[in-house]
Amino acid sequence: MKISLLHPFTPKAAGVVEKSVATYHSQPHLKAMExxxxxxTYEVSIEYFTPKFSMYKYTFENVNYKFxxxxxxxxxxxxxxxxxxxxxxxxxYKESAPDVTIINMSAHASSFxxxxxxxxxxxxxxxxxxxxxxxxxxxxxxxxxxxxxxxxLVHTHLQRQQMQTMDMFKxxxxxxxxxxxxxxxxxxxxxxxxxxxxxLLYVGRITPLKQVHLAIEAVKKIKSSGLTNVVLNIIGxxxxxxxxxxxxxxxxxxSLERNISFLGHKEHDELPDYFQSAHLLLLPSTHESFxxxxxxxxxxxxxxxxxxxxxxxxxxxxxxxxxxLCTLKNYANTVSNYFQDISKAEGFSKAARKKIVENYxxxxxxxxxxxxxxxxIKQIG
Numbered sequence: 295m296k297i298s299l300l301h302p303f304t305p306k307a308a309g310v311v312e313k314s315v316a317t318y319h320s321q322p323h324l325k326a327m328e329x330x331x332x333x334x335t336y337e338v339s340i341e342y343f344t345p346k347f348s349m350y351k352y353t354f355e356n357v358n359y360k361f362x363x364x365x366x367x368x369x370x371x372x373x374x375x376x377x378x379x380x381x382x383x384x385x386x387y388k389e390s391a392p393d394v395t396i397i398n399m400s401a402h403a404s405s406f407x408x409x410x411x412x413x414x415x416x417x418x419x420x421x422x423x424x425x426x427x428x429x430x431x432x433x434x435x436x437x438x439x440x441x442x443x444x445x446x447l448v449h450t451h452l453q454r455q456q457m458q459t460m461d462m463f464k465x466x467x468x469x470x471x472x473x474x475x476x477x478x479x480x481x482x483x484x485x486x487x488x489x490x491x492x493x494l495l496y497v498g499r500i501t502p503l504k505q506v507h508l509a510i511e512a513v514k515k516i517k518s519s520g521l522t523n524v525v526l527n528i529i530g531x532x533x534x535x536x537x538x539x540x541x542x543x544x545x546x547x548x549s550l551e552r553n554i555s556f557l558g559h560k561e562h563d564e565l566p567d568y569f570q571s572a573h574l575l576l577l578p579s580t581h582e583s584f585x586x587x588x589x590x591x592x593x594x595x596x597x598x599x600x601x602x603x604x605x606x607x608x609x610x611x612x613x614x615x616x617x618x619l620c621t622l623k624n625y626a627n628t629v630s631n632y633f634q635d636i637s638k639a640e641g642f643s644k645a646a647r648k649k650i651v652e653n654y655x656x657x658x659x660x661x662x663x664x665x666x667x668x669x670x671i672k673q674i675g
Contacts, residue, residue, distance in 0.1 A: 295334070295335070295394075295671065296337045296393050296394075297337070297392060297393065297396075297667055298338075298339045298341055298392035298395045298396065299320075299323055299338075299396045300398065301343075301398045301399075302343065302378065302379075302380070302397065302399055302407060302410070303342070303378045303399075304342060304344060304378060305319060305344075306345070306533075307378065309499030309501070309530065309531050310531065311531060311559050314559070315340075315359070316355075316357075316359055317354075317562050318561060318562045321562060321586075322473040322475070322659045323659075324354075324355065324357060325474075325476070325656055325659070325660075326663040327340060327663070328357055329660050330663060331357065337358070339358040339392070340357055340358070340359055341359070342359075342360075342362070343362055343363070343364035344361035344364060345363075345364055346361065347363055348363065349361060349362050349363060349386075362382045363380060363382050364378050377405070378404070379405065379406035383406075384409065384410060387414070391417055393419060393420075393671065393674060394421075394667055394670045395419065395420075395422070396447070397422070397423050398426065399423065399425070399426070400426055402430065402431045402436075403436050403439050405435075407423075407439060408439055411439050411443070415442050418674070420670040420673045420674065421443055422444050422446065422447055422666055422670060423439065423440060423447070424447040425447065425453070425583070426584075430462065432460075436462060440466060444467075444669070444673055445467035445468070445469055445670075446467070447468075447469055447470075447666065448468060448470060448583075449470065449471055449583055449584035449606060450470065450583070452605070452606075452608060452609050453583065453605065454468045454469075454470055469662060470662070471666070472653070472654055472662065473584055473586055473654070474654050474656040474660075475586075475650060475654055477651050479566060480569065480590045480593035481593070481594065482593075482643070482647045483594070485570075485573065485643060486573075489636040489639065490523065491523035491525070492516055492521055492523075492524045492633045493525050493527075493574075494512070494525065494526040494527070494572060494575075495527050495572035495591070496526065496527070496528045496575070496577075496578075497530055497560075497565065497568070497569075497575065498530045498579070498587060499530050499531060499532075499533045500530055500531065500533060500537060500541070502534060503579060504578070506528065506537075506578065507540070508576075508625045508626065509528070509576040510526070510550065510554065511625070512526075512576065512626040512630060513526045513548075514548045516629065516630045519633075519634065524633075525555075526553060526576075527557055527568060527572075528556050529559075530559065531558070531559045541556075565590060566594060569590060569591045569593075569594035569596050570594045573632075573633075573639070575587065575597070575598045576598075576629065577598050577600040578599075578601060578625055579600075580601050580603065580604050580622070582607055583606055584605070584606040585606045585607055588606070588607060588611075589610065589650055589654050591646075592647065593646075593650040595643040595644065595646055597646050598611060598646070599617065599618045599628055599629050600617065600618075600619055601620065601621070601622070602619045607619060610649065612645070612649065615645050616642055616645035617642065617646060
């Protein structure tokens with residue numbers, strides 16, 4: 295029995311260095327797929343597109359990684375990455391489709407997803423869309439794509455509730471697939487209690503969509519309040535060189551060169567140390583379908599400052615208890631005010647850790663994946 299998790303885009307489009315996908319991208323999926331392979335006799339694979347000319351593959355932790363040559367070269371425009379396709383991938387699926395395919399894609403889906411799903415449906419091979427993002431295209435193609443799916447996976451209850459009110463998902467089996475974290479690896483360590491030297495952290499892609507400039511504005515606000523030793527480490531691959539340049543110019547404009555460091559890409563195994571040493575993780579994006587770095591940071595006892603209405607953060611963060619939710623206008627003030635009264639800081643840290651341990655373990659991720667695959671297999675007979 296062959297089970298595939300297909301990411302129909304290049305790792306670069308997801309802000310991931312291709313050579314690091316097995317140790318960086320989609321780690322909860324990897325661990326759950328690995329466990330699936332161990333418990334059953336399934337052949338499991340995680341698949342992507344690649345800008346390379348030839349298909350290649352390797353095995354990592356009992357999971358096969360496959361990379362299909364992409365037919366449409368993504369140029370860095372975040373609005374166009376969904377146009378990526380792969381003739382090689384389609385041909386491979388046409389000749390030897392997996393028994394069950396989970397397709398991880400934006401809720402807008404893509405032409406490639408439509409065509410592949412039709413081929414799978416024709417072969418009577420069940421597919422399961424796994425949705426990222428909270429914006430949907432109500433088109434005939436999307437309607438057919440979702441209605442013919444065995445069921446649909448999303449990462450939060452809020453997204454599921456929203457979709458259940460929409461005609462295009464009427465009557466569909468929509469399941470919440472929580473992204474768990476290894477709470478032994480991402481563990482709680484005692485924080486540096488010198489809050490007069492705030493340590494801030496941003497982890498994610500460098501792209502306008504993530505609104506990293508708001509983190510810089512927060513540093514400016516904190517420094518102007520008298521906490522001149524504030525530090526912000528910015529970690530993540532560059533999806534937009536133009537935006538990176540804008541951020542560096544903003545740092546220079548505010549004379550924050552000694553306060554802010556751009557550290558680039560870091561391997562997943564390196565992240566716990568950064569989370570554990572930070573007082574706050576800044577997540578200023580208004581579009582977070584889940585926010586894996588948020589869960590990892592909270593597992594380390596690091597509270598998160600995120601946006602109201604951004605998606606996943608509203609379900610995971612209990613405002614003013616284990617983190618903070620705020621608006622675009624008061625983001626910098628919210629971050630700065632945290633360090634003006636640190637009496638609740640230790641309580642925030644413990645509460646953040648507790649929320650993740652109780653609700654976002656790897657066991658919960660695996661149980662949903664197992665039921666997804668087993669229920670889909672029943673359709674095959």
